[in-house]
Amino acid sequence: MTFTVHAYRGQILFFDPILSTIQQPKPIWHEDGLLIVADGRIQHVGDYETLYPSLPPHVLVHDYRGKIISPGFIDTHIHYPQTDMIASPAPDLLPWLETYTFPTESNFHDPQHADQVSRFFLNELLRNGTTTALVYGSVHKSSVESFFTQSAQRNMRMVAGKVLMDRNCPEYLQDTAITGAQDSADLIERWHHKGRQLYALTPRFAPTSSPSQLQSCQALANAYPDIFIQTHVAESQAEIAWVHELFPSYRSYLDIYDHYDLVRPRAVYGHGIYLDQQDWQRIAQSGASISHCPTSNLFLGSGLFDSHQALHHQASFSLGTDVGAGTSFSLLKTMAAAYQIARLKNHYLNAFQLFYLATAGAAQQLQLEMVGSFSIGNEADFIIIDDTATPLLSRRQNGAASLEERLFSLITLGDDRCIQATYIAGQCQHLRS
Incomplete structure (x- = not known):
């Protein structure tokens, strides 16, 4: 069976669904990451330099460098x-x-x-x-x-x-x-x-x-x-x-x-x-x-x-x-x-x-383990977050000293303008104009 494969390059953030708890969430962060989606499901996720050489030559890589790719x-x-x-x-x-x-x-x-x-x-x-x-x-x-x-x-x-x-x-x-x-x-x-x-x-x-x-x-x-x-x-x-x-x-x-x-x-x-x-x-x-x-x-x-x-x-x-x-x-x-x-x-x-x-x-x-993270085989519902979407956010993020501080600034100052794109089962259903 032949699947339609797409790849998405960006800063990837999700949480380990097995090891994480509310008390101690375990973030997984790829500063330069690659998310590979086949037939609406997560096929691979990891560092760009590791995964990119294994991609077939025909696969389209969507370039979201500088943006955060997160589960929806x-x-x-x-x-x-x-x-x-x-x-x-x-x-x-x-x-x-x-x-x-x-x-x-x-x-x-x-x-x-x-x-x-x-x-x-x-x-x-x-x-x-x-x-x-x-x-x-x-x-x-x-x-x-x-x-x-x-x-x-x-x-x-x-x-x-x-x-x-x-x-x-x-x-x-x-x-x-x-x-x-x-x-x-x-x-x-x-x-x-x-x-x-x-x-x-x-x-x-x-x-x-x-x-x-x-x-x-x-x-x-x-x-x-x-x-x-x-x-x-x-x-x-x-x-x-x-x-x-x-x-x-x-x-x-x-x-x-x-x-x-x-x-x-x-x-x-x-x-x-x-x-x-x-x-x-x-x-x-x-x-x-x-x-x-x-x-x-x-x-x-x-x-x-x-x-x-x-x-x-x-x-x-x-x-x-x-x-x-x-x-x-x-x-x-x-x-x-x-x-x-x-x-x-x-x-x-x-x-x-x-x-x-x-x-x-x-x-x-909700016992919906097929969404919410980038585990292999999960449904590919994900979003592209622009945490410099407003002048104030952009200026604040220039001074962020850690990933936690960057996310905190996004939470405090962010809104719908920060959602650049929303993908449902690998298909783009919203793109910010």
Whole structure:
């Protein structure tokens, strides 16, 4: 079999997916590197002078010298129906949902609207260097059909699901335990493992799902043990008080989900700001994980995530933009906010840890080892980063004394302008104009 082979020369950065941990990520850096891609997968990676002589004479070498070649970013918490309501003001999470979120998501009963927003959303991910994401749809089955259709056309590895809500939301957005479960099962059969698409069971959060609906989630999770689970937990104090009123017999917010067998590997819980010691121990023991959404938490004033507690308990966490409460699609800006929140909690996340959380760390958390690093045979989702894309960045990088300092400056000062190109399975899907 003959494969189409391309090679990419530049400064290559990724993390050893076997030896790295959040506590101690192991960066692999090639100052003058060569990434070789065959049929959409990583064939070789290493120093240019070592690999170039072995290339067949017909192979095109794309010259990105002076730029960083990195695995694409992985966003573990984002709402595509909220794209058009980003930057909408509200005093707290619950009034924000009532005033903006629910009315905006009601528009997704229209498949044409869902198609249009899906296209814009996916293009925005590509423009920001995000190649994989864990995505919330709306309550409408057709919204997820639209999303997966658009994602499949781009051959992106996406994980998404229909939101489930059968109470405590406007009637125009309510499903039932029965209809929500049937729609979810239909979508799983239609899309899970179709090409690069994967399904996530998606109860919005405990207050909008009755015990009957959570039981139906439990049945679906047991029937399809390799699907993902995504929802929210312990985001704001008012939310937690509401949850306690609705579920008074449970020890904690997380304990509700655990009662329904939803705390397990491939389960990703958004926020986790107010978890206690037992919650953190349960996250670590179960293989579930937290998606830290710093720009959203700052925007809504929800609170400060405690990355030190997560690390202390060896609990898995990664980074989510949480658009539309989050204020940017850029994981560079999300990394910067995560650093700032850690400092406010008297903790420190270095640049290697932050890049790891957005690449190989997120892939390991999601059990998607085929992305997030440049291991041989991995899917070739990668980005070209220009860390001199603005005059200020260019001037700052002239004085960078180490790779860690260079990456820290990129995180602090960078945004979508730093993404020069985004490749999906070896094909360029975004090129900065």
